[in-house]
Amino acid sequence: MIPAFLKPNDKVYLVAPSGKIESEKVQFALHLLQNEWHLKPILGAGVGKNHFRFAATDSLRLADLQMALNDLEAKAIFCLRGGYGVSRIIEDLDFTLFAKNPKWLIGFSDITFLHLKIATLKISSLHAIMPSQWQWEGIENSLENLKQVLFKNFNFAQxxxxxxxxxxxxxxxxxxxxxxxxxxxxxxxxxxxxxxxxxxxxxxxxxxxxxxxxxxxxxxxxxxxxxxxxxxxxxxxxxxxxxxxxxxxxxxxxxxxxxxxxxxxxxxxxxxxxxxxxxxxxxxxxxxxxxxxxxxxxxxxxxxxxxxxxxxxxxxx
The missing domain is CATH 3.50.30.60 (LD-carboxypeptidase A C-terminal domain-like)
Known part of the structure; x- marks a missing residue:
């Protein structure tokens, strides 16, 4: 099953299920998604609550991701970065509502754990750059590619x-x-x-x-x-x-x-x-x-x- 592609004004989540991420990168992503991609981004409550190498405690990262998975109005979940941490919480995630109302899960590296889990539900997801890379030098083509894919603006129809x-x-x-x-x-x-x-x-x-x-x-x-x-x-x-x-x-x-x-x-x-x-x-x-x-x-x-x-x-x- 392929989730619905994005449209302007869609609600999307920004969560950090793995490593911690700098505040300026989070703010850059929020600004880009809201003002250039014309989406409605929601930031996970645990983002910025750094816990050693992690974005937050296991319980906070779990709660943020679970809220995003459960939200019936949301159309996408952007994972802010990889690193390490998803494997510590994946067994406690409940995908029941997500399976009934799938949305795009976007990320790579440590986020591969989530791609694998979602694949067991026969649902597609997107292996792609995350906001931790969005300010990199030379990232413009990859960022534009991600936007075009999510909004289904392919060069050749389907x-x-x-x-x-x-x-x-x-x-x-x-x-x-x-x-x-x-x-x-x-x-x-x-x-x-x-x-x-x-x-x-x-x-x-x-x-x-x-x-x-x-x-x-x-x-x-x-x-x-x-x-x-x-x-x-x-x-x-x-x-x-x-x-x-x-x-x-x-x-x-x-x-x-x-x-x-x-x-x-x-x-x-x-x-x-x-x-x-x-x-x-x-x-x-x-x-x-x-x-x-x-x-x-x-x-x-x-x-x-x-x-x-x-x-x-x-x-x-």
Whole structure:
């Protein structure tokens, strides 16, 4: 099910379910949403009540997010930032009213936990930049992209496309499936929990920050050992930034690591690189748990979402 796209004067929430965020970034987001996007933003009561590394205590962050999930008038929930914290409260969240009246949940990184949970309800969400990045240098294109997606101002009617880049280590092919993914470490942490995703037939997209090359390799070893790479229909690789371990230290770069793990599937499953997804200024919106077509060929890689006639459906294929 795809929630209703936004219109001017829609009520939206700003909540901080994970790490703390500076007041000036919150005020910038409130001003932009109200005065430029012409929405009616509501700020969670716990925002600014910093508790060590968290935006507030677990109970306050839980209460804010629960209020936003339950509000029948709200059309979107903007998560102010990632960091760490969602996994501490997710088991206590009640999604009953949200499932009956879905709205857009927007964020990435630690917010991947919420995307995974919402996907179990067969509801789409949006993996995209958060207000903690909205003042970054060079963020303008990604911010405009988020606005156009949320207001459904696509270039080609019902289609929305995100482009990767050509790599000699890519695996060519074309496949349809529901998108699934986000932060690699969060996905790993979801295994064995109630919100572990169903990987079968999915187009998996991945990004991460601050993980050294050996740790990324180790997580992919676990994915392969758990049968996850054999289950998915295709793989989309975004940005992996912030590693303090160099290619000279480990012997491979990110592209080579993914290529090695994917070699046994390369003949019949596409692998695309260079997608603008992750902790960088180029972080374009990706629909999570939505029907998509992944194409990887000599021109590069493309992830195309065809949303026509999908809104308010409970399943896609």
């Amino acid at each position: 289609k929305y496309e995100v482009l990767g880049q050509y790599s000699p280590l890519q695996s060519e092919g074309k496949v349809q499936g529901l998108t699934l993914g986000g932060n690699l470490a969060v996905l790993q942490h979801s295994l064995g929990t109630g919100y572990e995703p169903d990987f079968e037939g999915k187009i998996l997209f991945l990004e991460d920050i601050g993980e050294n090359l050996y740790r990324i390799d180790r997580m992919l070893v676990q994915f392969e050992s758990a049968g996850i790479l054999s289950k998915i229909a295709g793989l989309v690789v975004g940005n992996f930034t912030g590693s303090t371990e160099t290619e000279e230290d480990f012997g491979e770069n990110i592209t080579q690591i993914f290529h090695r793990h994917w070699k046994k599937y390369a003949a019949h499953k596409p692998l695309g690189f260079g997608f603008p997804i992750g902790h960088t200024a180029e972080n374009y919106a990706i629909f999570h748990h939505a029907p998509a077509l992944l194409t990887v060929d000599k021109e590069g890689a493309r992830l195309c979402f065809e949303l026509e006639n999908q809104q308010n459906k409970s399943s896609f294929f």
